[in-house]
Amino acid sequence: MSEKLKVGILGATGMVGQRFISLLENHPWFEVVTVAASARSAGKTYEEAVGSRWKMDTPMPEAVKKLVVMNVNEVEKVAGTVDFLFSAVDMSKDEIRAIEEAYAKTETPVVSNNSAHRWTPDVPMVIPEINPEHFEVIESQKKRLGTTRGFIAVKPNCSIQSYAPALSAWKEFEPKEVVVTTYQAISGAGKTFRDWPEMEHNVIPFISGEEEKSEKEPLRIWGKVENGQIIPATSPKITCQCVRVSVLNGHTAAVFVNFGKKPTKEQLIEALVSYRGLPQELELPSAPKQFIQYLEEDNRPQVTMDVDFEKGMGVSIGRLREDTLYDYKFIGLSHNTVRGAAGGAVLCAETLKAKGYITPKH
Numbered sequence: 001m002s003e004k005l006k007v008g009i010l011g012a013t014g015m016v017g018q019r020f021i022s023l024l025e026n027h028p029w030f031e032v033v034t035v036a037a038s039a040r041s042a043g044k045t046y047e048e049a050v051g052s053r054w055k056m057d058t059p060m061p062e063a064v065k066k067l068v069v070m071n072v073n074e075v076e077k078v079a080g081t082v083d084f085l086f087s088a089v090d091m092s093k094d095e096i097r098a099i100e101e102a103y104a105k106t107e108t109p110v111v112s113n114n115s116a117h118r119w120t121p122d123v124p125m126v127i128p129e130i131n132p133e134h135f136e137v138i139e140s141q142k143k144r145l146g147t148t149r150g151f152i153a154v155k156p157n158c159s160i161q162s163y164a165p166a167l168s169a170w171k172e173f174e175p176k177e178v179v180v181t182t183y184q185a186i187s188g189a190g191k192t193f194r195d196w197p198e199m200e201h202n203v204i205p206f207i208s209g210e211e212e213k214s215e216k217e218p219l220r221i222w223g224k225v226e227n228g229q230i231i232p233a234t235s236p237k238i239t240c241q242c243v244r245v246s247v248l249n250g251h252t253a254a255v256f257v258n259f260g261k262k263p264t265k266e267q268l269i270e271a272l273v274s275y276r277g278l279p280q281e282l283e284l285p286s287a288p289k290q291f292i293q294y295l296e297e298d299n300r301p302q303v304t305m306d307v308d309f310e311k312g313m314g315v316s317i318g319r320l321r322e323d324t325l326y327d328y329k330f331i332g333l334s335h336n337t338v339r340g341a342a343g344g345a346v347l348c349a350e351t352l353k354a355k356g357y358i359t360p361k362h
């Protein structure tokens with residue numbers, strides 16, 4: 001008998017779902033026993049349901065090929081097969097809020113990639129290196145839901161992972177004003193060039209809802225726990241433009257920043273490369289050894305060379321220099337479907353297991 005925690009994936013046939021499947025192959029703590037998707041896929045084997053939609057570089061793991069896809073809406077049935085769930089379904093926000101809560105109420109923890117619950121005051125939104133203490137609010141969420149072990153935890157939007165970690169590393173220098181432009185990969189929209197040929201050689205200056213998320217979500221990450229809720233920070237002020245570019249994987253950010261206490265460039269680089277968090281301390285299975293790397297070359301970070309740093313779980317920063325209008329400017333890069341989506345959620349689940357929030361049901 002396997003002693004691994006049994007996990008299911010809601011939205012397993014989609015792009016983020018597939019990334020979960022790939023990342024969890026041979027995971028030391030978690031075993032994928034259930035895959036669920038829409039009624040269109042339910043009843044088929046995972047291999048049949050995904051068919052030519054498999055978008056990962058690595059082959060579909062043998063262990064999931066023959067799993068029969070369940071229907072996400074059959075909550076009790078799906079919940080009965082697992083210890084906890086990852087959620088990556090694409091439904092309306094109201095539907096996602098309702099279904100994730102329904103699963104939590106079956107006493108099944110849900111670690112979600114979706115944005116629906118990111119602003120629910122007692123749902124923690126966590127980058128485990130930065131704000132693992134926010135998981136504390138799970139206790140008040142369980143009281144609200146009337147559960148003993150069921151809850152929802154979420155990870156933030158993919159776009160912020162290319163600059164929020166650097167700003168977190170620089171907290172002591174008090175970032176005050178931040179201007180960001182993101183250059184975002186097409187996999188962030190669940191697409192490849194095959195299904196979105198108009199994106200070849202193209203730039204589209206609009207990603208629905210992304211600028212608001214990029215400006216506000218870092219403030220919730222830097223917020224504090226008060227009376228069982230997360231109260232967002234009020235500083236720094238962030239303004240952001242989000243642009244879709246002709247890249248498959250990897251979100252780049254060009255950032256300007258003013259500090260309350262202006263540091264030297266050397267102090268900033270030292271703070272980046274020495275920044276460590278709970279995942280590194282606990283040596284969690286998906287934790288990058290080096291969370292943030294600093295690249296000295298003028299032409300780095302580059303998507304093709306650096307997106308897979310630390311298997312896509314590390315963040316690359318470069319081109320840090322003084323600016324004429326702001327104190328400093330720099331470029332950041334992170335992998336949007338690994339650190340920014342499924343990998344970030346797996347690291348949250350590992351942290352939750354290590355802290356005793358996710359346990360076997362029986």
Ligand SMILES: NC(=O)c1ccc[n+]([C@@H]2O[C@H](COP(=O)([O-])OP(=O)(O)OC[C@H]3O[C@@H](n4cnc5c(N)ncnc54)[C@H](OP(=O)(O)O)[C@@H]3O)[C@@H](O)[C@H]2O)c1
Nearest residue numbers: 011012013014015016037038041072088089090188190341
């Ligand atoms: N792609 C990224 O980098 C990224 C990053 C952060 C967050 N997200 C978010 O993650 C979620 C999934 O994104 P994705 O890119 O993986 O989308 P996707 O490729 O379109 O996959 C959507 C998944 O949801 C299922 N689904 C769709 N409608 C459903 C319904 N009515 N009932 C039950 N299941 C349904 C699909 O099942 P079928 O195959 O049966 O249709 C599929 O498994 C979205 O909310 C997205 O905003 C994505």
